[in-house]
Amino acid sequence: MNNKYQVYAVGIVGILLFTLALSALPESLNFFREEKSAMFAFTLTVIMIMLYEVRLAKSSSEDIFLRTIPGLKAVEEAVGRSTEMGRPILYVPGIMDMNEVETVAGVVVLGHVANMTAQYETELDVPVARAIVMQSARQVAKEAYMTQGRPEMYNEDMVHYVTDDQFAYAAAVNGIMQRDEPAACLYMGKFFAESLLFAETGNSIGAIQIAGTGSQTQIPFFVTACDYTLMGEEFFAASAYLSKEPELIAGITAQDIIKVLLIGFIMLAIVSRAFFDLGLTDFNLITLLNL
Amino acid sequence: MLLKRYIPVAIVAFFGALTLSAWFIDNETIETFANDDATQFFDIIAAFAVFLGALNLLKLQFIKVLKQQSEWQYSAIAIASFFFAFIIGFFIRGAFFVGEDVYFSQQAAEEAVVAMNSSDTVRPVDWGAHVQTDGSLFQWMFKYIFSPLSATMFALLAFFVASASFRAFRARNLEASLLLIAGIIIMLGRVPVGSLISSWLIMYIIAFSVGFGVNAYTRNRNMALGWVLGSFGLITGLGFTMGWPIDQPAIFYLPALQEWIYLVPNLAGSRAILIGIGLGIVATSLRYIFGLEKSYLGE
Numbered sequence: 001m002n003n004k005y006q007v008y009a010v011g012i013v014g015i016l017l018f019t020l021a022l023s024a025l026p027e028s029l030n031f032f033r034e035e036k037s038a039m040f041a042f043t044l045t046v047i048m049i050m051l052y053e054v055r056l057a058k059s060s061s062e063d064i065f066l067r068t069i070p071g072l073k074a075v076e077e078a079v080g081r082s083t084e085m086g087r088p089i090l091y092v093p094g095i096m097d098m099n100e101v102e103t104v105a106g107v108v109v110l111g112h113v114a115n116m117t118a119q120y121e122t123e124l125d126v127p128v129a130r131a132i133v134m135q136s137a138r139q140v141a142k143e144a145y146m147t148q149g150r151p152e153m154y155n156e157d158m159v160h161y162v163t164d165d166q167f168a169y170a171a172a173v174n175g176i177m178q179r180d181e182p183a184a185c186l187y188m189g190k191f192f193a194e195s196l197l198f199a200e201t202g203n204s205i206g207a208i209q210i211a212g213t214g215s216q217t218q219i220p221f222f223v224t225a226c227d228y229t230l231m232g233e234e235f236f237a238a239s240a241y242l243s244k245e246p247e248l249i250a251g252i253t254a255q256d257i258i259k260v261l262l263i264g265f266i267m268l269a270i271v272s273r274a275f276f277d278l279g280l281t282d283f284n285l286i287t288l289l290n291l
Numbered sequence: 292m293l294l295k296r297y298i299p300v301a302i303v304a305f306f307g308a309l310t311l312s313a314w315f316i317d318n319e320t321i322e323t324f325a326n327d328d329a330t331q332f333f334d335i336i337a338a339f340a341v342f343l344g345a346l347n348l349l350k351l352q353f354i355k356v357l358k359q360q361s362e363w364q365y366s367a368i369a370i371a372s373f374f375f376a377f378i379i380g381f382f383i384r385g386a387f388f389v390g391e392d393v394y395f396s397q398q399a400a401e402e403a404v405v406a407m408n409s410s411d412t413v414r415p416v417d418w419g420a421h422v423q424t425d426g427s428l429f430q431w432m433f434k435y436i437f438s439p440l441s442a443t444m445f446a447l448l449a450f451f452v453a454s455a456s457f458r459a460f461r462a463r464n465l466e467a468s469l470l471l472i473a474g475i476i477i478m479l480g481r482v483p484v485g486s487l488i489s490s491w492l493i494m495y496i497i498a499f500s501v502g503f504g505v506n507a508y509t510r511n512r513n514m515a516l517g518w519v520l521g522s523f524g525l526i527t528g529l530g531f532t533m534g535w536p537i538d539q540p541a542i543f544y545l546p547a548l549q550e551w552i553y554l555v556p557n558l559a560g561s562r563a564i565l566i567g568i569g570l571g572i573v574a575t576s577l578r579y580i581f582g583l584e585k586s587y588l589g590e
């Protein structure tokens with residue numbers, strides 16, 4: 001067995017024992033919510049795997065394999081297309097605030113896009129729906145232009161506030177699309193019903209469109225109307241993928257290991273449930289773990 | 292460096308870990324912080340940030356009007372709307388009661404009292420309550436300008452769904468064809484006419500479609516005709532022998548079939564995506580908490 005997996009096996013056993021020990025503490029000392037033991041053990045397992053993978057990535061000189069994500073490869077293509085056509089790039093970081101992980105992920109991807117637009121000297125337009133997002137996006141874009149040695153190209157108003165209201169924002173962004181006819185439209189963040197309004201308008205102006213979201217209900221709309229869509233976890237992996245930093249890519253490796261563990265757990269839960277329903281056992285894993 | 296990098300990362304790590312621990316630690320202070328205080332801190336910051344946003348919006352719209360850039364007229368409307376909403380929100384009560392009736396101005400209310408020869412007095416609405424009182428100027432703006440405009444944008448979705456579906460449902464390849472078939476089954480199965488279509492008809496259609504496939508694959512018309520006639524005969528024979536009603540066999544009855552598609556393959560796929568999203572969120576959050584990802588600071 002590979003050494004790495006031995007570490008994980010020992011670690012998981014340790015976490016389970018630690019969780020059991022916490023649950024067994026006397027009532028006067030016990031601040032631990034017993035009913036969330038399974039979730040606690042899972043969280044610790046995720047943390048352990050992630051930190052260990054990062055440590056391995058730091059100490060290793062080997063490249064970590066990442067499968068090609070067409071949507072992310074297309075980002076550079078979209079920037080190149082805009083440059084050739086001499087038209088701007090429209091970047092929409094969703095309609096929610098910075099307390100949503102998806103918005104943060106969207107702003108992070110904006111940094112990478114801004115790096116490219118600075119390199120290619122392409123105009124970037126970022127209308128935002130929240131003032132805090134405006135400030136964060138400005139900071140990220142400014143740093144990107146500085147990093148690329150093009151501070152003179154950075155203009156604070158490339159990231160501008162429009163409105164907090166969902167449909168007013170949709171109307172404003174659609175207006176920008178119709179007037180400026182950007183060559184590429186990127187939608188990265190949290191979206192609701194306005195997703196299709198954006199994507200269809202972008203389609204009508206012939207822009208190359210790339211969307212990334214964790215909003216499950218909006219994924220079908222983006223898949224239908226956009227050229228490329230980053231679905232769920234692909235979107236959260238975008239930053240690591242674009243940065244190519246081993247520490248961040250290690251996080252994705254950890255995610256995959258956890259996914260394999262989860263698949264194993266789901267299979268186990270199905271078997272346990274089947275045994276329970278057939279009367280072969282008097283317990284079922286899901287109820288036992290309080291999930 | 293300290294102010295722009297280390298302190299923000301430390302703040303994210305501390306508050307992230309604290310909020311996460313609130314899930315597992317049975318402590319009222321931590322729980323109150325995570326559920327109430329932290330969100331209130333955020334709301335306060337967001338409330339102040341709105342001023343920055345509003346100023347930025349006005350600045351850009353004014354520049355557009357002053358430089359008379361393309362379609363600057365819309366910017367003039369945006370500025371006028373902004374000040375209209377601002378003034379009636381902050382400086383005009385816009386609701387004066389005479390009995391149950393509401394008037395926008397005190398003068399109009401007083402004239403109404405005189406006209407009706409009423410003994411009622413004019414009661415102005417309280418400041419603050421005026422933005423939510425039914426019949427106030429602010430509510431009028433909301434009801435007759437803002438809401439219809441929002442509804443108009445929302446209504447556009449119907450047309451966009453149609454145009455997007457038209458593109459998606461073109462049977463260009465196997466996946467698109469499957470999507471088309473599933474879409475038709477779901478749509479027909481969910482409308483009343485779907486329950487009037489018997490399982491027999493669906494089986495005939497399937498047999499006929501397979502016949503098309505046989506013909507396309509073998510280029511043998513006789514074989515295809517044989518298949519279609521044979522399967523039609525089999526379906527009819529089985530149907531009469533077994534006395535199938537309109538909804539039997541259930542697997543070919545549209546309402547039952549659409550429910551199965553919706554609850555089994557569709558749900559399985561969407562749950563798989565949901566698990567991926569959940570894992571992505573957990574991993575991303577942990578990257579922020581442990582300071583592995585700092586690009587949100589511009590690094």
